[in-house]
Every structure is written in structure tokens, then in C-alpha cells.
Amino acid sequence: MLDELKKGLAHFKTITYKKHEKLYSDLENTQNPHTLFIACSDSRVSPEILIDSDPGEVFTIRNIANTVPAYETSLNDITTVSSIEYAIDVLGVEEVIICGHSNCGGCAAVLNGWGHLTDLPYTQNYLKPLETVKEKIEKENAFKDEKTKARLMEQMNVVEQVNHLKTFPGIQEKLATGQLEIEGWYFDIKSGNVSVYDESSNAFIKSEEYKSIR
Numbered sequence: 001m002l003d004e005l006k007k008g009l010a011h012f013k014t015i016t017y018k019k020h021e022k023l024y025s026d027l028e029n030t031q032n033p034h035t036l037f038i039a040c041s042d043s044r045v046s047p048e049i050l051i052d053s054d055p056g057e058v059f060t061i062r063n064i065a066n067t068v069p070a071y072e073t074s075l076n077d078i079t080t081v082s083s084i085e086y087a088i089d090v091l092g093v094e095e096v097i098i099c100g101h102s103n104c105g106g107c108a109a110v111l112n113g114w115g116h117l118t119d120l121p122y123t124q125n126y127l128k129p130l131e132t133v134k135e136k137i138e139k140e141n142a143f144k145d146e147k148t149k150a151r152l153m154e155q156m157n158v159v160e161q162v163n164h165l166k167t168f169p170g171i172q173e174k175l176a177t178g179q180l181e182i183e184g185w186y187f188d189i190k191s192g193n194v195s196v197y198d199e200s201s202n203a204f205i206k207s208e209e210y211k212s213i214r
């Protein structure tokens, strides 16, 4: 497999880098990304591929189940909050996307119980805050089928993380002055569709239809 990675490097240098040679040269000493993209570490969810972006456009954070701690518990995930701080305060990104996805292993682990995570103490501890999302799903959708519940867990998790992000005073300030926009997205792996959370209808709407209802 390592040989395959080297082949990938060769392809990057001869094709991809070549195509963006001027861009990489311009970006040598600076970056000015417009977007902070917070996605799951899942190998199927690649922000740059999803939004078809070039190098230098997107600052990314990836972790299991695309989580953001709330302000009062921010020190529980210093990696994520320090990256957010840098993106907002230093790079001055104008948009934050929090993107969940279908068949998310992190969300499934929370929804289906901790039984199979007993040998993964770090993961279990990390995912604990998602319990509140699970409780909401179980309470309001107790009789729905497992597949529906899984999707609700993944989507409501996105909403929860957007709400967490909005608890930071610095973010609230930028939202109030229109310097920042935040959207919650949901990527369906099989169809390739991305839907966007619409607060007024409390629903995820296909990205191509979302624009027209705003």
C-alpha cells in the first residue's frame, strides 16, 4: 500500500501540482481561506472534493462525528477549539460549515449503546457529550425504525454542534455584525446529495433548493 501512496505523490507532482503551480507559488507565504469546514474524520467525507475547492480556500477540522464543544466545556477538546480560534480570529474566515454524513460510525456508536466501545476508553469519553442528542432522538422518535433514527441522530448532531459553536462569545459577536455565517450540512454518501439545515422549518433541505427559500 505504501507504494500506492508514492504513486499518488508522483501523480500529485506531475499532474495536480502542475495544474496549480502558480497558485501554490502565490500561497507559499500566506493563506486566506474563506471557509472553516468542520467534518467527520470518516474517509468518505472529503471537504475539498465536496465543494470542489482549490488549495488555500478551506481551513479544515476533522474529528469523529464532526463535533464542537460548547463554550463552557471548550477545554474538553482543545484541538478543535484552538483550530476554530485560529480560523476565526487570525484567518478571518467568513463561513463555517459543520458537515455530518450518512452511516456515521461515531453517531451509530452513541445511538446503539456503548457495549462495543468498552475497549476504546478515549473514544467513549470523547463521544459522551452526544448522549444529549441521542436522548432527544429516543424521546421524540421512539417508534421510528432504526435507519430513520440513525439519520436523525446524524442530522440532529449537526444541529447540536452548530448550536455549540454559537455559544462562543467571539462567534456571537461576528454573527451579530454579519462578519460570519454558519451552516449545518448533511452529506448522503450513496446519493451524493448534500442538504442544508434550515432553522425556520427545522429541517434539512437539498442544497440546490436551500438557496431559493432564503
Ligand SMILES: [Zn+2]
Pocket: 040, 041, 042, 064, 065, 066, 101, 103, 104, 105, 106, 107
Ligand atoms: Zn462520521
